[in-house]
Amino acid sequence: MSAADHHYAPNATEYIVHHLAHWQTEKQKSIVDFSIINIDTLFFSLLCLGLTLWLLRSAAKRATSGVPTKFQAAIEILVEMVEDQSKSIVHGNRAFIAPLALTVFVWIVMMNAIDLIPVDLLPKIAALLGYYGAGLNAHDVYLRPLPTADLNGTLGMSLGVLLLMLYYGVKIKGLGGFIHELFCAPFGSNPLLWPANFLLNLIEYLAKMVSLGMRLFGNMYAGELLFFLIALMGGYAAMNATGIMLAAAHVLAGTAWLLFHILIVLLQAFIFMMLTLVYIGQAHEGH
Amino acid sequence: MSINATLFIQLIVFFIGAMITMKFIWPPLIGALEERQKKIADGLAAGERGKQDLLAAEKRAQEADRAARDRAQEILAQSEKRAAAVIEEAKVAAKAEADRISAAAKAEVEQEVQRARQALREQVAALAVAGAERILKREVDAKAHAAMLADLKQEL
Numbered sequence: 001m002s003a004a005d006h007h008y009a010p011n012a013t014e015y016i017v018h019h020l021a022h023w024q025t026e027k028q029k030s031i032v033d034f035s036i037i038n039i040d041t042l043f044f045s046l047l048c049l050g051l052t053l054w055l056l057r058s059a060a061k062r063a064t065s066g067v068p069t070k071f072q073a074a075i076e077i078l079v080e081m082v083e084d085q086s087k088s089i090v091h092g093n094r095a096f097i098a099p100l101a102l103t104v105f106v107w108i109v110m111m112n113a114i115d116l117i118p119v120d121l122l123p124k125i126a127a128l129l130g131y132y133g134a135g136l137n138a139h140d141v142y143l144r145p146l147p148t149a150d151l152n153g154t155l156g157m158s159l160g161v162l163l164l165m166l167y168y169g170v171k172i173k174g175l176g177g178f179i180h181e182l183f184c185a186p187f188g189s190n191p192l193l194w195p196a197n198f199l200l201n202l203i204e205y206l207a208k209m210v211s212l213g214m215r216l217f218g219n220m221y222a223g224e225l226l227f228f229l230i231a232l233m234g235g236y237a238a239m240n241a242t243g244i245m246l247a248a249a250h251v252l253a254g255t256a257w258l259l260f261h262i263l264i265v266l267l268q269a270f271i272f273m274m275l276t277l278v279y280i281g282q283a284h285e286g287h
Numbered sequence: 288m289s290i291n292a293t294l295f296i297q298l299i300v301f302f303i304g305a306m307i308t309m310k311f312i313w314p315p316l317i318g319a320l321e322e323r324q325k326k327i328a329d330g331l332a333a334g335e336r337g338k339q340d341l342l343a344a345e346k347r348a349q350e351a352d353r354a355a356r357d358r359a360q361e362i363l364a365q366s367e368k369r370a371a372a373v374i375e376e377a378k379v380a381a382k383a384e385a386d387r388i389s390a391a392a393k394a395e396v397e398q399e400v401q402r403a404r405q406a407l408r409e410q411v412a413a414l415a416v417a418g419a420e421r422i423l424k425r426e427v428d429a430k431a432h433a434a435m436l437a438d439l440k441q442e443l
Binding site: 031038053061079 | 295298304312318323
Protein backbone atom coordinates (compact mmCIF):
# COMPACT_ATOMS: atom_id res chain seq x y z
CA MET A 1 0.00 0.00 0.00
CA SER A 2 2.43 2.60 -1.17
CA ALA A 3 0.30 5.31 -2.78
CA ALA A 4 -3.10 6.56 -1.67
CA ASP A 5 -5.64 4.05 -2.84
CA HIS A 6 -9.33 3.44 -2.31
CA HIS A 7 -8.87 -0.25 -2.94
CA TYR A 8 -7.90 -2.16 0.12
CA ALA A 9 -7.39 -5.90 0.11
CA PRO A 10 -6.97 -7.01 3.71
CA ASN A 11 -6.75 -10.55 4.97
CA ALA A 12 -9.51 -11.88 7.20
CA THR A 13 -8.06 -10.62 10.47
CA GLU A 14 -7.25 -7.22 9.03
CA TYR A 15 -10.74 -7.01 7.56
CA ILE A 16 -12.42 -7.58 10.91
CA VAL A 17 -10.01 -5.44 12.90
CA HIS A 18 -10.52 -2.66 10.37
CA HIS A 19 -14.28 -2.99 10.63
CA LEU A 20 -14.15 -2.93 14.41
CA ALA A 21 -12.12 0.28 14.56
CA HIS A 22 -13.92 3.55 15.14
CA TRP A 23 -13.58 6.79 13.29
CA GLN A 24 -12.03 8.67 16.18
CA THR A 25 -10.60 12.08 16.78
CA GLU A 26 -7.37 10.31 17.68
CA LYS A 27 -6.28 6.71 17.73
CA GLN A 28 -7.12 5.34 21.17
CA LYS A 29 -4.29 3.50 22.90
CA SER A 30 -5.59 2.81 26.38
CA ILE A 31 -8.91 1.24 27.36
CA VAL A 32 -10.20 4.42 28.94
CA ASP A 33 -9.30 7.79 27.48
CA PHE A 34 -11.72 10.65 27.90
CA SER A 35 -9.90 12.95 25.49
CA ILE A 36 -11.09 10.98 22.50
CA ILE A 37 -14.45 10.99 20.76
CA ASN A 38 -15.89 8.36 18.41
CA ILE A 39 -17.14 10.50 15.57
CA ASP A 40 -18.95 7.69 13.78
CA THR A 41 -20.93 6.66 16.85
CA LEU A 42 -22.00 10.22 17.55
CA PHE A 43 -22.79 10.95 13.91
CA PHE A 44 -25.01 7.92 13.46
CA SER A 45 -26.66 8.15 16.85
CA LEU A 46 -27.48 11.80 16.26
CA LEU A 47 -28.69 10.96 12.77
CA CYS A 48 -30.95 8.26 14.20
CA LEU A 49 -32.19 10.54 16.96
CA GLY A 50 -32.93 13.23 14.39
CA LEU A 51 -34.78 10.71 12.26
CA THR A 52 -36.67 9.44 15.29
CA LEU A 53 -37.71 12.89 16.45
CA TRP A 54 -38.64 13.96 12.92
CA LEU A 55 -40.74 10.84 12.46
CA LEU A 56 -42.52 11.21 15.78
CA ARG A 57 -42.88 14.95 15.38
CA SER A 58 -44.46 14.62 11.95
CA ALA A 59 -47.01 12.25 13.49
CA ALA A 60 -47.54 14.59 16.45
CA LYS A 61 -48.13 17.58 14.18
CA ARG A 62 -50.83 15.79 12.26
CA ALA A 63 -52.35 14.11 15.31
CA THR A 64 -56.12 14.42 15.38
CA SER A 65 -58.69 12.77 17.54
CA GLY A 66 -60.65 11.99 14.39
CA VAL A 67 -60.00 9.15 11.99
CA PRO A 68 -56.20 8.62 11.99
CA THR A 69 -54.14 8.07 8.88
CA LYS A 70 -52.27 4.78 8.64
CA PHE A 71 -49.02 6.50 9.58
CA GLN A 72 -50.61 8.18 12.57
CA ALA A 73 -52.18 4.91 13.63
CA ALA A 74 -48.80 3.19 13.45
CA ILE A 75 -47.16 5.83 15.66
CA GLU A 76 -50.15 5.77 17.98
CA ILE A 77 -49.72 2.04 18.48
CA LEU A 78 -46.18 2.76 19.69
CA VAL A 79 -47.30 5.59 21.93
CA GLU A 80 -50.07 3.52 23.41
CA MET A 81 -47.75 0.56 23.98
CA VAL A 82 -45.26 2.81 25.80
CA GLU A 83 -48.05 4.54 27.71
CA ASP A 84 -49.54 1.24 28.87
CA GLN A 85 -46.18 -0.20 29.88
CA SER A 86 -45.06 2.92 31.70
CA LYS A 87 -48.41 3.24 33.45
CA SER A 88 -48.24 -0.31 34.77
CA ILE A 89 -44.58 -0.06 35.84
CA VAL A 90 -44.03 3.48 37.09
CA HIS A 91 -46.40 4.76 39.74
CA GLY A 92 -45.99 8.48 39.87
CA ASN A 93 -45.58 11.43 37.56
CA ARG A 94 -44.75 10.07 34.13
CA ALA A 95 -44.60 13.38 32.26
CA PHE A 96 -40.91 12.81 31.52
CA ILE A 97 -40.58 9.06 31.87
CA ALA A 98 -43.12 7.98 29.28
CA PRO A 99 -41.72 10.26 26.53
CA LEU A 100 -38.25 9.11 27.52
CA ALA A 101 -39.25 5.49 27.07
CA LEU A 102 -40.79 6.23 23.68
CA THR A 103 -37.67 8.09 22.53
CA VAL A 104 -35.40 5.34 23.80
CA PHE A 105 -37.38 2.62 22.08
CA VAL A 106 -37.67 4.25 18.66
CA TRP A 107 -34.15 5.64 18.79
CA ILE A 108 -32.59 2.27 19.64
CA VAL A 109 -34.65 0.54 16.95
CA MET A 110 -33.31 3.07 14.45
CA MET A 111 -29.72 2.66 15.63
CA ASN A 112 -29.94 -1.13 15.73
CA ALA A 113 -31.48 -1.15 12.27
CA ILE A 114 -28.26 0.28 10.88
CA ASP A 115 -26.96 -3.23 11.43
CA LEU A 116 -29.29 -4.41 8.67
CA ILE A 117 -27.45 -2.27 6.13
CA PRO A 118 -24.81 -4.41 4.36
CA VAL A 119 -21.70 -4.23 6.55
CA ASP A 120 -19.38 -2.99 3.83
CA LEU A 121 -21.67 -0.41 2.27
CA LEU A 122 -21.23 2.52 4.64
CA PRO A 123 -17.47 1.93 5.28
CA LYS A 124 -16.93 1.69 1.51
CA ILE A 125 -18.77 4.97 0.94
CA ALA A 126 -16.66 6.49 3.72
CA ALA A 127 -13.50 5.11 2.12
CA LEU A 128 -14.43 6.59 -1.25
CA LEU A 129 -15.29 9.93 0.34
CA GLY A 130 -12.03 9.81 2.30
CA TYR A 131 -10.05 8.98 -0.81
CA TYR A 132 -11.61 11.49 -3.18
CA GLY A 133 -12.33 14.13 -0.57
CA ALA A 134 -9.24 14.03 1.59
CA GLY A 135 -6.80 11.81 -0.29
CA LEU A 136 -6.79 9.24 2.47
CA ASN A 137 -5.83 5.62 2.08
CA ALA A 138 -8.84 3.29 2.28
CA HIS A 139 -7.27 1.39 5.16
CA ASP A 140 -6.86 4.64 7.07
CA VAL A 141 -10.56 5.43 6.85
CA TYR A 142 -12.44 3.81 9.71
CA LEU A 143 -16.18 3.73 10.10
CA ARG A 144 -18.35 1.73 12.46
CA PRO A 145 -21.82 2.93 11.74
CA LEU A 146 -23.61 0.94 14.46
CA PRO A 147 -23.79 3.20 17.56
CA THR A 148 -25.30 0.45 19.73
CA ALA A 149 -22.30 -1.81 19.03
CA ASP A 150 -20.14 0.84 20.65
CA LEU A 151 -19.95 0.46 24.42
CA ASN A 152 -19.82 4.25 24.71
CA GLY A 153 -23.13 4.55 22.94
CA THR A 154 -24.98 2.05 25.10
CA LEU A 155 -23.28 2.92 28.39
CA GLY A 156 -23.97 6.57 27.67
CA MET A 157 -27.66 5.77 27.61
CA SER A 158 -27.58 3.45 30.62
CA LEU A 159 -25.63 6.10 32.52
CA GLY A 160 -28.56 8.39 31.78
CA VAL A 161 -30.88 5.76 33.23
CA LEU A 162 -28.68 5.48 36.33
CA LEU A 163 -28.81 9.26 36.82
CA LEU A 164 -32.59 9.13 36.46
CA MET A 165 -32.78 6.31 39.01
CA LEU A 166 -30.80 8.42 41.49
CA TYR A 167 -32.79 11.56 40.64
CA TYR A 168 -36.17 9.91 41.11
CA GLY A 169 -34.94 8.08 44.21
CA VAL A 170 -34.06 11.40 45.83
CA LYS A 171 -37.15 13.13 44.45
CA ILE A 172 -39.62 10.53 45.71
CA LYS A 173 -38.03 9.62 49.04
CA GLY A 174 -36.27 12.89 49.83
CA LEU A 175 -32.51 13.11 50.27
CA GLY A 176 -32.72 11.79 53.84
CA GLY A 177 -34.97 8.92 52.87
CA PHE A 178 -32.79 8.02 49.93
CA ILE A 179 -29.62 7.93 52.01
CA HIS A 180 -31.43 6.07 54.77
CA GLU A 181 -32.42 3.44 52.23
CA LEU A 182 -28.86 3.23 50.91
CA PHE A 183 -27.62 2.25 54.36
CA CYS A 184 -30.58 0.48 55.91
CA ALA A 185 -31.95 -1.65 53.11
CA PRO A 186 -32.13 -4.49 52.41
CA PHE A 187 -30.67 -6.11 55.58
CA GLY A 188 -31.87 -3.79 58.31
CA SER A 189 -31.03 -0.58 60.12
CA ASN A 190 -28.52 -2.01 62.60
CA PRO A 191 -25.38 0.20 62.33
CA LEU A 192 -23.29 -2.93 62.00
CA LEU A 193 -25.09 -3.70 58.79
CA TRP A 194 -24.62 -0.26 57.25
CA PRO A 195 -21.47 -1.11 55.30
CA ALA A 196 -22.99 -4.30 53.94
CA ASN A 197 -26.19 -2.50 52.94
CA PHE A 198 -24.34 0.35 51.31
CA LEU A 199 -22.01 -1.98 49.43
CA LEU A 200 -24.90 -4.05 48.17
CA ASN A 201 -26.83 -0.99 47.03
CA LEU A 202 -23.76 0.38 45.31
CA ILE A 203 -23.24 -2.89 43.49
CA GLU A 204 -26.92 -3.04 42.61
CA TYR A 205 -26.93 0.41 41.04
CA LEU A 206 -23.72 -0.27 39.16
CA ALA A 207 -24.87 -3.69 38.03
CA LYS A 208 -28.13 -2.28 36.75
CA MET A 209 -26.36 0.39 34.76
CA VAL A 210 -23.61 -1.82 33.39
CA SER A 211 -25.87 -4.75 32.56
CA LEU A 212 -28.35 -2.46 30.83
CA GLY A 213 -25.66 -1.01 28.60
CA MET A 214 -23.74 -4.24 28.17
CA ARG A 215 -26.80 -6.27 27.18
CA LEU A 216 -27.60 -4.04 24.24
CA PHE A 217 -23.96 -3.64 23.31
CA GLY A 218 -23.30 -7.37 23.50
CA ASN A 219 -26.24 -8.29 21.33
CA MET A 220 -25.49 -5.75 18.66
CA TYR A 221 -21.74 -6.35 18.75
CA ALA A 222 -22.26 -10.07 18.31
CA GLY A 223 -24.73 -9.46 15.51
CA GLU A 224 -22.35 -7.10 13.79
CA LEU A 225 -19.46 -9.53 14.14
CA LEU A 226 -21.50 -12.32 12.69
CA PHE A 227 -22.33 -10.14 9.70
CA PHE A 228 -18.59 -9.50 9.25
CA LEU A 229 -17.89 -13.23 9.32
CA ILE A 230 -20.69 -13.93 6.85
CA ALA A 231 -19.36 -11.16 4.63
CA LEU A 232 -15.93 -12.81 4.77
CA MET A 233 -17.37 -15.95 3.18
CA GLY A 234 -18.55 -13.88 0.24
CA GLY A 235 -15.14 -12.25 0.20
CA TYR A 236 -13.57 -15.60 -0.58
CA ALA A 237 -15.99 -16.35 -3.40
CA ALA A 238 -14.22 -17.63 -6.49
CA MET A 239 -14.91 -19.61 -9.62
CA ASN A 240 -14.16 -22.96 -8.06
CA ALA A 241 -16.21 -25.41 -6.03
CA THR A 242 -15.22 -24.03 -2.63
CA GLY A 243 -15.61 -20.46 -3.81
CA ILE A 244 -19.11 -21.05 -5.16
CA MET A 245 -20.11 -22.87 -2.00
CA LEU A 246 -18.80 -19.98 0.08
CA ALA A 247 -20.79 -17.49 -1.97
CA ALA A 248 -23.91 -19.62 -1.60
CA ALA A 249 -23.26 -19.94 2.13
CA HIS A 250 -22.92 -16.17 2.31
CA VAL A 251 -26.32 -15.69 0.71
CA LEU A 252 -27.95 -18.37 2.85
CA ALA A 253 -26.37 -17.43 6.17
CA GLY A 254 -26.68 -13.71 5.44
CA THR A 255 -30.40 -14.04 4.74
CA ALA A 256 -31.01 -16.22 7.78
CA TRP A 257 -29.07 -13.95 10.10
CA LEU A 258 -30.65 -10.82 8.65
CA LEU A 259 -34.14 -12.18 9.29
CA PHE A 260 -33.25 -13.31 12.78
CA HIS A 261 -31.51 -10.03 13.45
CA ILE A 262 -34.72 -8.10 12.78
CA LEU A 263 -36.06 -9.82 15.88
CA ILE A 264 -32.97 -8.90 17.90
CA VAL A 265 -33.11 -5.29 16.70
CA LEU A 266 -36.65 -4.89 17.97
CA LEU A 267 -36.31 -7.13 21.00
CA GLN A 268 -33.21 -5.42 22.37
CA ALA A 269 -34.77 -2.00 21.89
CA PHE A 270 -37.88 -3.22 23.70
CA ILE A 271 -35.83 -4.76 26.52
CA PHE A 272 -33.84 -1.57 26.95
CA MET A 273 -37.02 0.46 27.13
CA MET A 274 -38.69 -1.95 29.55
CA LEU A 275 -35.69 -2.11 31.84
CA THR A 276 -35.41 1.67 31.79
CA LEU A 277 -39.01 1.80 32.97
CA VAL A 278 -38.51 -0.97 35.52
CA TYR A 279 -35.41 0.62 37.04
CA ILE A 280 -37.03 4.05 37.22
CA GLY A 281 -40.17 2.41 38.58
CA GLN A 282 -38.11 0.72 41.30
CA ALA A 283 -36.66 4.09 42.23
CA HIS A 284 -40.25 5.21 42.88
CA GLU A 285 -40.87 2.46 45.40
CA GLY A 286 -39.37 2.06 48.85
CA HIS A 287 -37.88 -1.20 50.04
CA MET B 288 -14.27 -2.01 23.38
CA SER B 289 -12.76 1.10 24.81
CA ILE B 290 -14.35 3.84 26.82
CA ASN B 291 -13.95 7.47 25.87
CA ALA B 292 -15.73 10.82 25.97
CA THR B 293 -18.34 9.60 23.47
CA LEU B 294 -20.04 8.17 26.53
CA PHE B 295 -20.83 11.58 28.02
CA ILE B 296 -21.88 13.11 24.74
CA GLN B 297 -24.22 10.17 24.22
CA LEU B 298 -25.57 10.79 27.73
CA ILE B 299 -26.36 14.41 26.84
CA VAL B 300 -27.91 13.37 23.52
CA PHE B 301 -30.05 10.85 25.42
CA PHE B 302 -31.52 13.56 27.65
CA ILE B 303 -31.95 16.07 24.84
CA GLY B 304 -33.87 13.50 22.80
CA ALA B 305 -36.12 12.64 25.72
CA MET B 306 -36.77 16.30 26.49
CA ILE B 307 -37.65 17.12 22.89
CA THR B 308 -40.07 14.21 22.89
CA MET B 309 -41.55 15.36 26.19
CA LYS B 310 -42.04 18.92 24.94
CA PHE B 311 -43.08 18.56 21.32
CA ILE B 312 -44.09 15.00 20.57
CA TRP B 313 -45.69 13.24 23.51
CA PRO B 314 -48.38 15.78 24.47
CA PRO B 315 -50.09 16.09 21.05
CA LEU B 316 -50.01 12.34 20.45
CA ILE B 317 -51.29 11.30 23.86
CA GLY B 318 -53.77 14.18 23.76
CA ALA B 319 -55.16 12.97 20.46
CA LEU B 320 -55.36 9.43 21.81
CA GLU B 321 -57.18 10.47 24.94
CA GLU B 322 -59.52 12.76 23.04
CA ARG B 323 -60.38 9.98 20.63
CA GLN B 324 -60.96 7.62 23.55
CA LYS B 325 -63.38 10.14 25.02
CA LYS B 326 -65.08 10.61 21.66
CA ILE B 327 -65.55 6.88 21.26
CA ALA B 328 -66.82 6.55 24.82
CA ASP B 329 -69.26 9.41 24.19
CA GLY B 330 -70.32 7.84 20.93
CA LEU B 331 -70.96 4.51 22.59
CA ALA B 332 -72.89 6.21 25.39
CA ALA B 333 -74.94 8.12 22.81
CA GLY B 334 -75.61 4.88 20.97
CA GLU B 335 -76.72 3.24 24.18
CA ARG B 336 -78.93 6.20 24.95
CA GLY B 337 -80.38 6.02 21.44
CA LYS B 338 -81.16 2.36 21.95
CA GLN B 339 -82.88 3.12 25.26
CA ASP B 340 -84.82 5.93 23.62
CA LEU B 341 -85.85 3.65 20.80
CA LEU B 342 -87.06 1.03 23.29
CA ALA B 343 -89.00 3.66 25.22
CA ALA B 344 -90.50 5.03 22.01
CA GLU B 345 -91.48 1.55 20.90
CA LYS B 346 -93.15 0.97 24.25
CA ARG B 347 -94.96 4.29 23.97
CA ALA B 348 -96.06 3.47 20.45
CA GLN B 349 -97.37 0.10 21.62
CA GLU B 350 -99.26 1.76 24.42
CA ALA B 351 -100.72 4.36 22.06
CA ASP B 352 -101.66 1.59 19.67
CA ARG B 353 -103.40 -0.38 22.39
CA ALA B 354 -105.21 2.75 23.64
CA ALA B 355 -106.36 3.56 20.12
CA ARG B 356 -107.57 0.01 19.63
CA ASP B 357 -109.47 0.14 22.95
CA ARG B 358 -110.98 3.46 22.02
CA ALA B 359 -112.05 2.16 18.62
CA GLN B 360 -113.60 -0.88 20.27
CA GLU B 361 -115.42 1.37 22.68
CA ILE B 362 -116.68 3.64 19.91
CA LEU B 363 -117.80 0.65 17.92
CA ALA B 364 -119.71 -0.76 20.89
CA GLN B 365 -121.23 2.61 21.60
CA SER B 366 -122.34 3.11 18.05
CA GLU B 367 -123.81 -0.36 17.97
CA LYS B 368 -125.72 0.39 21.13
CA ARG B 369 -126.79 3.69 19.68
CA ALA B 370 -127.94 2.07 16.47
CA ALA B 371 -129.96 -0.48 18.43
CA ALA B 372 -131.48 2.35 20.43
CA VAL B 373 -132.33 4.28 17.29
CA ILE B 374 -133.95 1.22 15.77
CA GLU B 375 -135.89 0.58 18.94
CA GLU B 376 -137.02 4.18 19.04
CA ALA B 377 -138.03 4.04 15.41
CA LYS B 378 -139.93 0.83 16.09
CA VAL B 379 -141.80 2.43 18.99
CA ALA B 380 -142.54 5.53 16.95
CA ALA B 381 -143.70 3.45 14.02
CA LYS B 382 -145.91 1.37 16.27
CA ALA B 383 -147.39 4.53 17.80
CA GLU B 384 -147.95 5.97 14.36
CA ALA B 385 -149.52 2.76 13.18
CA ASP B 386 -151.76 2.73 16.25
CA ARG B 387 -152.67 6.33 15.67
CA ILE B 388 -153.41 5.70 11.99
CA SER B 389 -155.47 2.63 12.73
CA ALA B 390 -157.32 4.44 15.53
CA ALA B 391 -158.05 7.35 13.18
CA ALA B 392 -159.21 4.91 10.53
CA LYS B 393 -161.44 3.15 13.06
CA ALA B 394 -162.87 6.46 14.19
CA GLU B 395 -163.51 7.44 10.62
CA VAL B 396 -165.17 4.13 9.90
CA GLU B 397 -167.27 4.59 13.02
CA GLN B 398 -168.18 8.03 11.89
CA GLU B 399 -168.95 6.76 8.45
CA VAL B 400 -171.13 4.06 9.99
CA GLN B 401 -172.86 6.65 12.14
CA ARG B 402 -173.34 8.84 9.16
CA ALA B 403 -174.70 5.95 7.09
CA ARG B 404 -176.90 4.92 9.95
CA GLN B 405 -178.18 8.49 10.21
CA ALA B 406 -178.78 8.66 6.52
CA LEU B 407 -180.46 5.31 6.61
CA ARG B 408 -182.57 6.45 9.53
CA GLU B 409 -183.61 9.51 7.68
CA GLN B 410 -184.34 7.54 4.58
CA VAL B 411 -186.29 5.02 6.61
CA ALA B 412 -188.14 7.88 8.28
CA ALA B 413 -188.85 9.36 4.89
CA LEU B 414 -189.92 5.96 3.65
CA ALA B 415 -192.07 5.56 6.74
CA VAL B 416 -193.59 8.95 6.18
CA ALA B 417 -194.16 8.14 2.54
CA GLY B 418 -195.70 4.85 3.56
CA ALA B 419 -197.84 6.52 6.08
CA GLU B 420 -198.90 9.11 3.53
CA ARG B 421 -199.81 6.36 1.21
CA ILE B 422 -201.78 4.64 3.91
CA LEU B 423 -203.46 7.79 5.00
CA LYS B 424 -203.82 9.04 1.50
CA ARG B 425 -203.07 12.42 2.58
CA GLU B 426 -200.27 14.56 3.07
CA VAL B 427 -198.68 14.48 6.34
CA ASP B 428 -197.83 17.88 7.53
CA ALA B 429 -194.24 17.53 8.35
CA LYS B 430 -194.35 20.43 10.63
CA ALA B 431 -197.33 19.23 12.52
CA HIS B 432 -195.94 15.82 12.92
CA ALA B 433 -192.38 16.74 13.39
CA ALA B 434 -192.32 15.56 16.95
CA MET B 435 -193.79 12.28 16.00
CA LEU B 436 -191.37 11.89 13.12
CA ALA B 437 -188.40 12.59 15.37
CA ASP B 438 -189.65 9.99 17.78
CA LEU B 439 -189.87 7.57 14.95
CA LYS B 440 -186.41 8.33 13.83
CA GLN B 441 -185.21 7.71 17.36
CA GLU B 442 -186.79 4.39 17.46
CA LEU B 443 -185.26 3.22 14.23
